[in-house]
Amino acid sequence: MAFNYPQLVGGGAFNIFLFIQFFRTLPKELDEAAKIDGANSLQVFVGILLPSVKSVMLAVLVMALVYNWNDFFNPLIYLNSNEKFTIAIGLQFFKGSQGNVQIGQMMAMALISLMPVLVIFATCQKYFIQGIKMSGLKG
Structure with a gap:
């Protein structure tokens, strides 16, 4: 499966915007x-800022997962064997060539593909x- 790597690791424009806005809060x-306690910049980032950004990282992870899980065109372009097709492409096999749709089986497979x-x-x-509660924290 061909992943859209910038979207997966948080390089999309919306993901960067989300991180910046959270760091500003x-x-x-x-x-x-x-710094007064003697920590350097790396220790501040790893010890204080990174644990507080956990909720944003998980939100970006879930959005990237949904984006790549539902991606239709990239796997269609890169994959050439039926054994390697993704679920999004497999759902299209329930459409017949004459325009008839096996709606019951298609809805069942769509529900199964949504479960993960x-x-x-x-x-x-x-x-x-937890991230929503922490953003309302009073100093």
């Missing part, structure tokens, strides 16, 4: 307190809520 006092994304979202949901 963090109070500067956290950095200053760590729903499971990942359900397991990461507590981090989304």
